[in-house]
Amino acid sequence: MVYQKILRFRISLSGSEPEIWREIDVPDHYQFWELHVAIQDAMGWLDYHLFTFSPRKQGPTKGKPIGLPESEHDDSLIAAWDLPVKKYFTTLGNTIDYIYDFGDNWHHEVMLVGMFLAPMDSDYPQCLIGERACPPEDCGGMFGYQNLLEVLSDQEHEDYADMVEWLKGHAKNYWPYKPESFKCKKVKFTDPYLRWCKAFNQPYEP
Structure with a gap:
């Protein structure tokens, strides 16, 4: 049987309490663009x-x-x-910081926690486990997210109706927002090359 090497990462959103985190497996031939797409989809x-x-x-x-x-x-x-992830992640425990959205400044810790072989016909990437929902995009970073949770916890809050309206009218309808809810089975991983073509307005040639 032919095997492929798999890298297992734990991704934690810094400053989240309770912690928002995921554990994912990706092929070791991935470069950092592909890892970025996998993190986006899993989170x-x-x-x-x-x-x-x-x-x-x-x-x-x-x-x-x-x-x-x-x-x-x-x-x-x-x-x-241009850089394969295996060039950086050579040892278990190797860690890198992943920052998304330089305005809201979502800071993630990405740690290599496993390396193993899997049958070549196995489908990767995969999301194995995780906890809590991702914060809504553009909610104002960790401070804004904590404020959002505070507002949603009190239907009598003066900003409650506006917050619900904002969540409903977002590019992604976040309502009802359930901060404690996360299900691995609902994670859908995007083709990183397709994402790249869309990002840079290039024709998609599979």
Whole structure:
């Protein structure tokens, strides 16, 4: 039987209490763009904003962040599609910081927690386990999210009706918002190449 190598990551949204987290498996041939898409899908983000991976060790990046270069001549960071994740995640416990939406500044800790072999015909990525719903996009970062939860907990709050209306009218209808609810089976992983083509207005050629 032919096998493929799988990397298991634990993703935790920093500052969340109770903790919002996921555990996912991805093929070891993934590069950081593909890992970004998998994190977005598993967490429940909508990929509306910029992101960056900020290394905690020198390694192959020499400390440079990994993300979306402004042009092909931008050497301030490493293009996410140019670096395989296995080049950085060489040992269990290796960790990188993933920041999504530079306005709301959602900070995630991404840690390699497992490496194993799986049959080549197995379908990856997979979401194994996790807890709590993703915060709504554009809710104002962790401070705004905590305020949202406080407002929704009290139907007599002066901002309750406006908050419900905002959640209903969002690009994704978040209402009813259940912060404690998360089901792995509902996670749908997007084709990273298709996501890339849409992001950069390129024709999709499967």
